[in-house]
Amino acid sequence: MKYSAIHLAIFIERSNRFIARCRLVETGEEIITHVKNTGRSKELLLPDTLVSVNHQPSEKRKTAYDLIAVKKGEMWINIDSQIPNALVAEGILAGKVQLPDLKGSINYLKREYTFEHSKFDIYFETDQQEKGFVEVKGMTLENHGIGAFPDAPTVRGLKHVEELRLAQTMGYHCYVLFVVQFPVISAATIHREMQPALYEAVGKAEADGVRILAYNCEVDQETISIKEAVPFDLKQKFIDPNQ
Template sequence: MYYQDVEIAYFIERPNRFIAFCLNQKGEVLKTHVKNTGRGKELLLPGAEVALVHIPGTKRKTAYDLIAVKKGQHWFNIDSQLPNQLAIDGILAGTIQLPHLDGEIVTYKREVTFGKSKFDIYLETSCGQKAFVEVKGMTLENKAVGAFPDAPTIRGLKHVNELIHAYQEGYKSYIVFIAQFEHLHRATIHEQMQPELAAAFRAAQQAGVNVVVYNCQVTENQVRVKQAIPFDLETVFEDPNL
């Protein structure tokens, strides 16, 4: 993914989930749309270097999207619309490997309903396998450990439980985390943030649902899927915000 018309600025404040004010290099205060409704407290700190995409339009309330934040020496992409596209592109290209999925992908669809949930991707292979894939972005990190979520998610919990039912009905079932940053050694569920979600993931893995994590090389204007990262539910995430 490559972003055009990117400007570097500095974060000032975030009065609500959707809006942030940033200071550009001309000394102007810009009202921006934050492309992620998560908390992002460990990223969006006063003075943090941020990347803004200039997208003027008469129907927009702001002329800029805030899409990345620099934490230390590393860029973190926070565009919540990006992981789905990276996942489907990576799966189709073979960059992202789904365990136990045999044959070539012959059919795929986006946003397919199963039960009471709508999963991000539906696949069929040349071997007759059918699969559901739910994609989640990951932006929370501490000490090279990535974690999800950074805020409790009822929707995410519902998806995990529904994937168990899909697997029991004969579908291959996957949760793909796209870590929107590069510097991490392993990933886990933030159990302290949402114990019910960690329990659901344990049940899902025991039932046969596959969980995979891929990190990304990130700059202020580009994101590229890099490699698979170990997922370990027993890793304890130390949240710097708690």
């Protein structure tokens, strides 16, 4: 996926969860941007960091720019939380994203599907009468080549994992798929210290047959695309760079 009107900028500060101040590299103009990620991203959004912003002016918007990606060392990290769902849906249909344990081929896919008390990101059916759900989570937190989720406690994420366990017992094929929004990673895991309850829930879900998957991405300042499957290891040690 390619953004339409990318500009490079220098990050100044994050005023709140949704708004940040940046300075355009090409003109020096200070701008207000919408941060398309409600996570903390404290290790990424540092003063004087190079970022990319997408110019999308509209009378219906409060800001003319979206903050899309952040340069961390030599690596771009995409922080657009709206992108992972679309990447996975397209990846499944194109055969780029593989869902293990299925006997048939997926012949129906619907995004945003309500089940019990949750709305899962993807519902699918196969030509062998299999049905299932995929819940997609974006991963932007990284340290020493290890990616972790979440970077802030998520009540919604915990609820989704618990209801996927229920769906699995009812005969659905269920998956949690982490889209690692950066390229260089050796393993993905759950940030146990950030949310112990989510760590425990994922462990129980795995034991019940819910598959936990991770795919990294090729990322630069204006594009992002699914790259390949990477290992998910619940027991992988993770050191929070913000501690």
